[in-house]
Amino acid sequence: MTGTKKTGSRRLTMLVLLAFAVVFLGAVVWLGEIWQEEALVTDFTRKNLAPCQTHPFGTDWMGRDMFVRTVTGLSMSIRIGLLTACISAGIAFLMGLAAAVMGRLADGIIGMLIDLVLGIPHMLLLILISFACGRGFFGVVAGVSLTHWASLARLLRGEVLQLKESQYVKIAERLGKGRFYVAFWHMAPNLLPQFVTGLILLFPHAILHEASITFLGFGLSPEQPAVGNILSESMRYLVTGKWWLALFPGLLLVAAVLLFHYIGQTACRLIDPGSAHE
Amino acid sequence: MKQERQNRLRHGGIWFGGQILRAAALIVLVSVLAFFLVSVSPIDPLQTNVGQAALGAMSREQIEKLEAYWGVDTPPTERYLSWAFDFLRGDMGVSLLYRRPVAEILAEKLGNSVWLLLSAWVCSGLFGFFLGMLAGHRRGGSADRFVTGLSLVVASTPSFWIAMVLLLTFAVQLKWFPIGLGVPIGAASEAVSLADRLYHAALPAASLSIAGISSIALHTREKMIEVMESEYILFARARGESEVCLILRHGFRNILLPAVTLQFASVSEIIGGSVLVEQVFSYPGLGQAAVTAGLGGDVPLLLGITVLTAAVVFSGNLAANLLYHVIDPRIRKGGTE
Numbered sequence: 001m002t003g004t005k006k007t008g009s010r011r012l013t014m015l016v017l018l019a020f021a022v023v024f025l026g027a028v029v030w031l032g033e034i035w036q037e038e039a040l041v042t043d044f045t046r047k048n049l050a051p052c053q054t055h056p057f058g059t060d061w062m063g064r065d066m067f068v069r070t071v072t073g074l075s076m077s078i079r080i081g082l083l084t085a086c087i088s089a090g091i092a093f094l095m096g097l098a099a100a101v102m103g104r105l106a107d108g109i110i111g112m113l114i115d116l117v118l119g120i121p122h123m124l125l126l127i128l129i130s131f132a133c134g135r136g137f138f139g140v141v142a143g144v145s146l147t148h149w150a151s152l153a154r155l156l157r158g159e160v161l162q163l164k165e166s167q168y169v170k171i172a173e174r175l176g177k178g179r180f181y182v183a184f185w186h187m188a189p190n191l192l193p194q195f196v197t198g199l200i201l202l203f204p205h206a207i208l209h210e211a212s213i214t215f216l217g218f219g220l221s222p223e224q225p226a227v228g229n230i231l232s233e234s235m236r237y238l239v240t241g242k243w244w245l246a247l248f249p250g251l252l253l254v255a256a257v258l259l260f261h262y263i264g265q266t267a268c269r270l271i272d273p274g275s276a277h278e
Numbered sequence: 279m280k281q282e283r284q285n286r287l288r289h290g291g292i293w294f295g296g297q298i299l300r301a302a303a304l305i306v307l308v309s310v311l312a313f314f315l316v317s318v319s320p321i322d323p324l325q326t327n328v329g330q331a332a333l334g335a336m337s338r339e340q341i342e343k344l345e346a347y348w349g350v351d352t353p354p355t356e357r358y359l360s361w362a363f364d365f366l367r368g369d370m371g372v373s374l375l376y377r378r379p380v381a382e383i384l385a386e387k388l389g390n391s392v393w394l395l396l397s398a399w400v401c402s403g404l405f406g407f408f409l410g411m412l413a414g415h416r417r418g419g420s421a422d423r424f425v426t427g428l429s430l431v432v433a434s435t436p437s438f439w440i441a442m443v444l445l446l447t448f449a450v451q452l453k454w455f456p457i458g459l460g461v462p463i464g465a466a467s468e469a470v471s472l473a474d475r476l477y478h479a480a481l482p483a484a485s486l487s488i489a490g491i492s493s494i495a496l497h498t499r500e501k502m503i504e505v506m507e508s509e510y511i512l513f514a515r516a517r518g519e520s521e522v523c524l525i526l527r528h529g530f531r532n533i534l535l536p537a538v539t540l541q542f543a544s545v546s547e548i549i550g551g552s553v554l555v556e557q558v559f560s561y562p563g564l565g566q567a568a569v570t571a572g573l574g575g576d577v578p579l580l581l582g583i584t585v586l587t588a589a590v591v592f593s594g595n596l597a598a599n600l601l602y603h604v605i606d607p608r609i610r611k612g613g614t615e
Contacts, residue, residue: 134320218572231442
């Protein structure tokens, strides 16, 4: 009796925390949308203020409120992260499926592509792709989406190779079903759990890499509010002791990424029936 | 017996040769891909490096000369082929920004970066391994929760921000370490001692090491949990072996190999992280050169760096495969069949 009660309450706590995380991230995205104008307001009477009650994150050298700027920037990062994670998971899904269905040659080519993408250091490939797309918003989206699919594709490909040996797929083939029919009706549903888990776990990576590439100057242009831009600007003021410019935006970024991690893990655990009694 | 041994050696040789060929083919592909990406870029090298104002003041001939220098008017395939043939002959071209041979710049930057990368690689491996063993020894215990939490936080933190926080604390506030650069400002290059270099590399290396521990710690933890739940541990416990003895004799040996392999395969992560960390500390290494080359459209240098780092990453992966192949008989059998 007590066992089930405990499991139930743990599930409830997990759900409550999950709801909190979703609401928090949603609020950041929503506030960022509203505060777009406010983030650009400069006021030289309040420049370089250390964190206080009216400005919890302080203000910068142009008197912009850092809290508002950080939230807008983070909102941008989260939206780009969601977009790019979905694109790259989509690529991974198609690649994984195609590798298994379209014959040996396609499989070899896709295997080579995966090795190629994983072989160039991540940051360097991001720099190259973003450079190829002329930087800016498009450069970031292309760069992050085209560099994150490889490990998930490898995973899905392995899964498909196993499925290919399963009885029902072989029977379907004997019954004269086409390759694509088998791929989409018999294999894709089995890949879905792996796919969803992979997709959710891609979010934090995508957000982090968007921030990193923007920080280096290959991403969003400097006038756009983005956490990467805020942090790279703050680099110039670190030495003069304006620690709040770097500390709080970074902390909020870490918090957002951690919450995404948490949402991902919890959602996977709630979906997975195997761990229902843990 | 002898026959079998020879057979195995021959198979191993064929396998190794295949791996080398594969790595070489991948490096060629990397160079093609990198070149393709650089040449489709709409970013005009003249605009970025000379500037609109200066271009407007120049005569037609001057602009044409500059265009020829930056290779604007030559078709990409021709440029790639000439670059590739020169590369095969050992000539990596001349950097457009630095106006020095790429090989020379790479040697210099790699010389600065190699200690940074190596120390971060070793430190993150050792610490991560130790933490993972500690965590996996007792699943769900306080050490486990601490290490798992720490790894999660580190994995969620961009490495450049770790570097910035270290810079703020230890260089700006406490003034224990220099704020940036690889050597003291204003010192002649002969006067710079090894101690100076180490002193300047300490904070960047620490940031990189911290950023690298999470995956190895989590991986080692998983393996350790697996080992601790095994029957041979149960049997060893029943024989009355002490916990320390259990860990050292049975745990350590079984999880060492996967951990070393993972560390070899994670070379790519550390190089990627070094790009960011070197930027924060203005450390004159390979990563910073990559950023400069990328922002300035310096194609030969960017290509040189990409090919070099890809070669390092592939050697890391090859070492990982080789380790498994040589030490683990199950994989060897599977590989040659």
